Every structure is written in structure tokens, then in C-alpha cells.
Amino acid sequence: MTLIKSISGIRGTIGGPVGDNLTPIDIVRFSAAYGQWLKKRHAGVSCKVVIGRDARKSGAMLSALVSATLQGMGIDVLDAGLSTTPTVEMAVEREGAQGGIILTASHNPGQWNALKLLNERGEFISGQDGAEVLAFAEKEDFGFAEVEALGSVQELEDAIESHIDAIVQLPLVDTHTIANANLKVVVDGVNSTGGLALIPLLERLGVDEVIPMYCEPTGEFPHNPEPLPEHLTEVSAKVVESGADLGIVVDPDVDRLALISEDGTMFGEEYTLVAVADYVLSRNPGNTVSNLSSSRALRDVTRKYNQQYRAAAVGEVNVVEAMKHSNAVIGGEGNGGIIYPELHYGRDAMVGIALFLSHMARSGKTASDLRKALPAYYMTKRKIELKPGMDVDALLLTIKDSYKDLEPNTTDGVKIDFEDGWVHLRKSNTEPIIRIYSEGISESKAIQLADEIGRRIQAEIG
Numbered sequence: 001m002t003l004i005k006s007i008s009g010i011r012g013t014i015g016g017p018v019g020d021n022l023t024p025i026d027i028v029r030f031s032a033a034y035g036q037w038l039k040k041r042h043a044g045v046s047c048k049v050v051i052g053r054d055a056r057k058s059g060a061m062l063s064a065l066v067s068a069t070l071q072g073m074g075i076d077v078l079d080a081g082l083s084t085t086p087t088v089e090m091a092v093e094r095e096g097a098q099g100g101i102i103l104t105a106s107h108n109p110g111q112w113n114a115l116k117l118l119n120e121r122g123e124f125i126s127g128q129d130g131a132e133v134l135a136f137a138e139k140e141d142f143g144f145a146e147v148e149a150l151g152s153v154q155e156l157e158d159a160i161e162s163h164i165d166a167i168v169q170l171p172l173v174d175t176h177t178i179a180n181a182n183l184k185v186v187v188d189g190v191n192s193t194g195g196l197a198l199i200p201l202l203e204r205l206g207v208d209e210v211i212p213m214y215c216e217p218t219g220e221f222p223h224n225p226e227p228l229p230e231h232l233t234e235v236s237a238k239v240v241e242s243g244a245d246l247g248i249v250v251d252p253d254v255d256r257l258a259l260i261s262e263d264g265t266m267f268g269e270e271y272t273l274v275a276v277a278d279y280v281l282s283r284n285p286g287n288t289v290s291n292l293s294s295s296r297a298l299r300d301v302t303r304k305y306n307q308q309y310r311a312a313a314v315g316e317v318n319v320v321e322a323m324k325h326s327n328a329v330i331g332g333e334g335n336g337g338i339i340y341p342e343l344h345y346g347r348d349a350m351v352g353i354a355l356f357l358s359h360m361a362r363s364g365k366t367a368s369d370l371r372k373a374l375p376a377y378y379m380t381k382r383k384i385e386l387k388p389g390m391d392v393d394a395l396l397l398t399i400k401d402s403y404k405d406l407e408p409n410t411t412d413g414v415k416i417d418f419e420d421g422w423v424h425l426r427k428s429n430t431e432p433i434i435r436i437y438s439e440g441i442s443e444s445k446a447i448q449l450a451d452e453i454g455r456r457i458q459a460e461i462g
């Protein structure tokens with residue numbers, strides 16, 4: 001089964017049996033459930049929804065089905081067309097819409113697609129709201145409008161341009177200094193909407209030369225679209241070959257940012273947020289937030305400026321909630337996801353790029369020098385397969401009790417902090433596995449910690 005129904009949306013592979021894959025029937029059912037939830041939430045108000053999509057081949061079909069379904073429920077649609085996740089998030093609030101739907105499976109391969117659901121603030125809906133949408137879908141508890149009350153569909157043509165306008169006007173985005181730095185940048189847009197957004201953004205920022213790679217929105221992903229080091233060897237070689245100052249890679253919906261230093265080395269997905277936070281805090285000290293599986297380096301940088309760091313449960317909605325609660329000036333996740341609330345509460349590779357280039361230009365340092373100046377940690381990520389039906393919660397409780405003297409954090413799975421590193425255990429919601437994240441002051445320490453926990457788990461499961 002490749003249809004995953006979660007509180008944040010619906011994701012699956014295209015085609016196949018209804019209810020097992022992401023078929024037109026499933027798309028209509030889930031869109032209608034979201035529309036019903038929206039009309040209940042905004043009773044007495046004429047609802048409007050912004051939709052946008054990445055460039056994967058199934059996107060146009062999904063967009064037509066979602067748009068027609070909402071229209072049939074009496075909801076007006078503003079269609080941003082080929083766009084980015086953060087662009088749609090910003091457009092919801094700017095246009096005074098009651099919600100938004102982003103059609104993207106993020107870093108998943110091309111046969112996947114998804115509906116990601118937003119509230120009236122352009123933020124992902126909460127767990128409680130998502131559960132209500134799922135309940136509407138399960139019961140097929142929705143009704144459609146009569147002919148005189150059908151919704152309208154209107155194109156939203158300037159969404160990306162408006163997004164870029166807002167970024168370049170931010171006080172910490174220094175287009176003048178970037179222009180004077182005469183920077184050369186390589187961009188890998190993975191043949192999705194990154195090229196549509198990043199090339200005009202870099203031009204507005206004042207980058208001297210942009211070398212595009214895979215920036216045509218054909219939906220033909222030239223490599224695995226998740227921006228991990230093992231997928232980025234070609235762009236890394238291009239950075240060195242062209243003598244570029246920086247390589248920039250995004251995922252298909254442009255909410256995750258990976259950087260490549262001038263020497264072709266990976267800046268590190270965990271360190272994208274840390275470097276940008278170092279820049280932001282140096283000029284606007286404040287609190288920070290990341291999730292429990294993100295690097296300890298953000299905590300160290302935050303303390304350097306005498307501010308408070310907080311770890312949230314994994315998931316963008318949880319990080320955003322914690323950021324609001326602690327009045328954080330920057331936050332995000334260790335997968336290259338930067339959330340800068342002065343712009344909006346959503347992971348945004350575009351604002352991350354603008355802030356990082358401002359950091360480079362103002363400091364006069366290379367990307368590799370900026371990376372070396374940050375606290376050094378090493379991370380490993382593993383998974384252990386379990387037998388179907390196994391009580392994962394009981395297993396995690398056993399591991400927690402084994403380390404009770406260290407007072408494990410159970411906000412999201414089990415996280416155990418050691419003096420020289422940490423281990424975070426989480427169960428998957430979609431398959432019988434436990435994910436093991438570990439970090440240490442050296443690579444060998446991170447491996448040692450993961451091995452130790454892994455052996456304990458294996459001993460428990462036999």
C-alpha cells in the first residue's frame with residue numbers, strides 16, 4: 001500500500017487501486033474533506049483557497065481535480081500554478097485566503113505526489129485539525145454547492161515575484177554588499193520549480209553570475225530529488241570546475257536547502273540552519289528552536305549570544321508552535337529547513353539563500369571558512385527493522401528505563417543526552433522500523449553511541 005493518510009495531508013504513488021494509491025477518486029475525496037473542514041472553520045464566510053504545485057508530471061492532473069472539487073463546494077480558487085511551498089504559504093496570508101493546498105511530494109521520487117494542507121495563516125494545519133479532515137474523508141461527510149453557488153477559479157500570476165519582493169526588503173538581506181562581492185553561484189533546481197524561483201531571486205540579490213543546472217520545470221528529476229550528499233556529486237563537481245563561490249541545491253518544492261562550499265565539499269544539511277542562525281543572531285539576538293533530531297550546534301551558537309535554545313518534536317508544525325511560544329527569531333529543522341518568522345512561519349529555502357549570501361558577503365569569508373567556524377559535531381542516521389505487530393512503544397519505554405539516570409526526553413520518541421553526544425529514537429508512523437539518530441563530538445563517538453543503542457534494541461527484540 002502506497003497511500004499514506006496523515007494529519008498533515010495525503011501522499012501516495014500515482015495510479016493503481018482506489019484507497020491503496022493516490023488515484024483521482026482519493027484526490028477528490030480528500031480535497032472535499034478539506035473543503036468541508038474549511039467551511040466549518042469559517043462558517044458564514046465565502047472561502048478562498050490558494051493552490052500551487054511543483055513540476056512533477058502528475059501535478060497538472062492533481063491541480064485540475066483539486067481545483068474542480070473545491071469549486072464544486074462553492075470555494076473560490078486562486079491558482080498559483082508552478083510554484084514553491086513557501087511561495088504558496090506566503091500567498092495565503094497576502095491574499096486573505098482561508099487556506100491553501102500545495103501539490104508536492106517534497107523529496108519523494110517522481111511517481112509520488114501529495115496534498116499538503118494549510119490554514120488561514122499559511123501554516124500547516126495542526127494535528128487536531130488534520131484529524132478532523134481525515135474524519136470527514138473517512139465518513140465522506142461533505143456536500144457540494146448548487147449551480148448558482150459554485151466557486152470561481154482565478155490565476156495568481158505574481159506569487160513568486162511577490163515572494164522575492166518580500167525577501168529582498170528584509171533588513172538583514174544585504175543586496176548591496178552581495179552585489180559588490182561579485183559572487184558566482186551554481187544552482188541545481190532538480191528540474192522542478194527551483195529554477196523558476198531561484199534564478200530571479202539570485203538576480204535580484206545581486207549575484208554576479210548564476211550557472212543553472214536542471215532548472216527547467218520538466219518534472220524529469222535528474223537524480224534522487226532529496227538533497228543529500230550522495231545525490232549531489234555532479235553539482236559538487238560543477239562548483240569546482242566553474243570556480244564558483246557556492247553551490248545551491250533545493251528539493252522539488254523549494255523548502256529544503258543544501259549548500260556546497262567552493263571546494264566542492266558539502267556544507268552539511270544540519271549546518272545550513274546553524275550558519276544562517278549565526279548570522280541572524282549576530283545582528284538580532286534572540287531565541288532559537290529546532291527539532292529533537294537536529295544538531296546540537298544550533299544550541300551552542302544560540303548560547304554564544306546569551307540566548308535560549310529549545311528543542312521541539314519532529315515536524316514543521318511542532319517547530320513553528322515552539323517558535324511562537326518562545327518568541328524565537330529563527331528556527332527550523334536539520335534537513336536544510338529554515339524558518340524565519342520575520343518573513344513567515346514556514347520552511348523557506350529562498351530566504352535561507354538570501355540570508356546565507358548576505359552572511360558570506362558581509363563577512364568576506366568563503367563558505368568553507370564559515371563552516372569551519374561553527375561548532376563541530378558528527379551525525380549518523382540509521383534504522384532497525386521490526387517484526388510486524390511488535391509493540392514499539394513498549395520497546396522505547398524499556399530503552400528509556402535503561403538510561404533513566406540521564407533523564408531521557410520523551411517529547412517525541414526517546415532522546416538520551418550524553419556529555420559528548422546524544423541519541424534520538426523514533427518509531428515510524430508508516431512502516432515497522434525504529435529510526436536511530438546519533439550525534440557526537442567525533443564521527444567515531446556518533447557511531448559508538450548508535451552502536452550501543454542498536455545493540456540494546458536488538459537484544460530486546462531477539
